[in-house]
Amino acid sequence: MSDLTHLSLADARDALTSKKISAVELTKAHLSAIESARILNCFITETPELALKQAAASDERIAGGQAGPLEGLPLGVKDLYCTNGVRTTAASRILDDFTPTYESTVSGNLIRDGAVTLGKLNLDEFAMGSSNETSAFGPVISPWKRKGDPGAKIVPGGSSGGSSAAVAAHLCLGATATDTGGSIRQPAAFTGTVGVKPTYGRCSRWGIVAFASSLDQAGPIARTVRDAAILLRSMAGHDPKDTTSVDAPVPDYEKAIGASVKGRRIGVPKEYRLDGLSAEIAGLWDQGVQWLKDAGAEIVEISLPHTKYALPTYYIIAPAEASSNLARYDGVRYGLREPGRDITDMYEKTRAKGFGPEVRRRIMIGTYVLSAGYYDAYYVRAQKVRSLIKRDFDEAFAAGVDAVLTPATPSTAFAQGEQGSTDPVEMYLNDVFTVTVNMAGLPGISVPGGLAANGLPLGLQLIGRPFDEETLFSLASAIERAAPNFDFPQPWWR
Numbered sequence: 210m211s212d213l214t215h216l217s218l219a220d221a222r223d224a225l226t227s228k229k230i231s232a233v234e235l236t237k238a239h240l241s242a243i244e245s246a247r248i249l250n251c252f253i254t255e256t257p258e259l260a261l262k263q264a265a266a267s268d269e270r271i272a273g274g275q276a277g278p279l280e281g282l283p284l285g286v287k288d289l290y291c292t293n294g295v296r297t298t299a300a301s302r303i304l305d306d307f308t309p310t311y312e313s314t315v316s317g318n319l320i321r322d323g324a325v326t327l328g329k330l331n332l333d334e335f336a337m338g339s340s341n342e343t344s345a346f347g348p349v350i351s352p353w354k355r356k357g358d359p360g361a362k363i364v365p366g367g368s369s370g371g372s373s374a375a376v377a378a379h380l381c382l383g384a385t386a387t388d389t390g391g392s393i394r395q396p397a398a399f400t401g402t403v404g405v406k407p408t409y410g411r412c413s414r415w416g417i418v419a420f421a422s423s424l425d426q427a428g429p430i431a432r433t434v435r436d437a438a439i440l441l442r443s444m445a446g447h448d449p450k451d452t453t454s455v456d457a458p459v460p461d462y463e464k465a466i467g468a469s470v471k472g473r474r475i476g477v478p479k480e481y482r483l484d485g486l487s488a489e490i491a492g493l494w495d496q497g498v499q500w501l502k503d504a505g506a507e508i509v510e511i512s513l514p515h516t517k518y519a520l521p522t523y524y525i526i527a528p529a530e531a532s533s534n535l536a537r538y539d540g541v542r543y544g545l546r547e548p549g550r551d552i553t554d555m556y557e558k559t560r561a562k563g564f565g566p567e568v569r570r571r572i573m574i575g576t577y578v579l580s581a582g583y584y585d586a587y588y589v590r591a592q593k594v595r596s597l598i599k600r601d602f603d604e605a606f607a608a609g610v611d612a613v614l615t616p617a618t619p620s621t622a623f624a625q626g627e628q629g630s631t632d633p634v635e636m637y638l639n640d641v642f643t644v645t646v647n648m649a650g651l652p653g654i655s656v657p658g659g660l661a662a663n664g665l666p667l668g669l670q671l672i673g674r675p676f677d678e679e680t681l682f683s684l685a686s687a688i689e690r691a692a693p694n695f696d697f698p699q700p701w702w703r
């Protein structure tokens with residue numbers, strides 16, 4: 210077989226189980242792809258020895274007829290997941306050389322099912338950002354190029370930018386990611402990949418560095434809808450160590466691929482047709498509607514009246530939770546410590562040195578909205594609006610809508626430095642279509658819809674009923690079949 214990194218995860222699985230290729234061979238092909246793509250800065254930590262050891266064990270299990278569902282498949286892990294014996298940074302200096310003595314439940318589930326782990330993927334610091342430019346380990350460069358602009362360094366989206374870029378550049382067959390306000394779906398849309406944000410509670414958050422605990426959710430990024438379905442099945446499941454994880458059976462999501470969508474009711478929310486929405490994004494959305502119609506779905510216009518409050522509400526709740534979660538980085542319990550005159554001075558120096566500007570901004574906003582005198586005006590009010598946003602969706606689903614279709618992002622990927630350098634709100638606007646899903650705890654998927662005139666990928670988003678990821682997989686696979694084919698970028702980085 211020619212280039213093993215160009216197999217889909219599903220095809221690689223089949224080639225491994227039928228012994229056409231070995232896990233060691235497949236792993237070596239990915240390790241050498243990673244080595245020749247360092248300029249993209251996708252990985253913070255590479256773990257080639259560990260990967261080869263896991264691959265050899267996989268080959269033995271395959272030979273012994275004991276292959277797990279992901280046996281021998283090389284994956285990347287977002288560096289927000291704690292990994293036993295492997296440095297975990299959250300792309301922050303504050304964690305320094307923190308090396309967990311335990312494995313996050315979700316990455317542990319992948320390893321249990323036979324996956325090979327290639328290393329830890331870059332991200333925005335503590336997952337705060339939409340372009341991977343806030344990482345203390347430097348930005349990730351997307352493998353994609355804007356037409357006629359070879360010098361521009363295109364961002365892979367964020368915060369899971371290492372995951373999306375590595376998958377798009379064929380450095381791994383799939384990757385883990387996390388989504389608090391769009392961090393799986395937006396980078397997937399920017400890189401022509403598929404990203405799934407499962408229902409809140411579908412995957413365990415145990416062992417994943419916390420950002421905003423009521424919004425955070427783990428999920429996969431992959432090159433096809435089928436591959437994402439295979440990964441989610443292994444990642445999901447109840448975990449007694451996370452009291453918010455739900456004890457519900459995990460379906461075989463792969464069975465939803467190619468399933469008929471005839472008669473499924475798709476809601477198109479009029480509030481997402483923002484003033485100033487670009488003609489290209491509006492066109493993509495109309496196209497998506499047509500593809501689902503052609504596949505037999507029924508389209509209904511719906512109203513989600515509180516949509517316009519979602520972004521400001523998210524940027525109160527998420528920083529509030531972050532300011533509380535990040536209080537633990539005090540120079541005593543984890544990583545970095547800057548000596549000071551007394552304990553307060555040590556705290557201040559450690560936190561000033563350890564956190565980057567975006568993380569500091571969020572901690573300050575969060576502390577402000579939680580402080581006496583402002584708590585009711587901001588935090589409590591934001592929680593009330595959050596309930597209204599959730600109720601909008603509840604009502605749409607109660608009226609018989611099976612899923613909601615929207616664009617994933619308001620634009621294609623931009624170049625480094627082009628957004629948010631003077632005004633952080635410009636960066637926050639990237640999340641305008643994605644944050645509602647986290648606020649309501651719903652599942653969402655981003656699926657490619659083809660390429661824009663500038664040559665960069667476009668993504669459509671489907672939002673589903675709680676714990677109905679299956680419907681999203683079947684609808685997304687219908688879009689995947691209908692959308693124009695595109696090739697991932699040729700490896701200019703080698």
Ligand SMILES: NC(=O)C[C@H](N)C(=O)O
Binds near residue numbers: 387388640
């Ligand atoms: N973490 C996320 O889901 C990304 C979002 N853009 C944020 O900065 O909060």
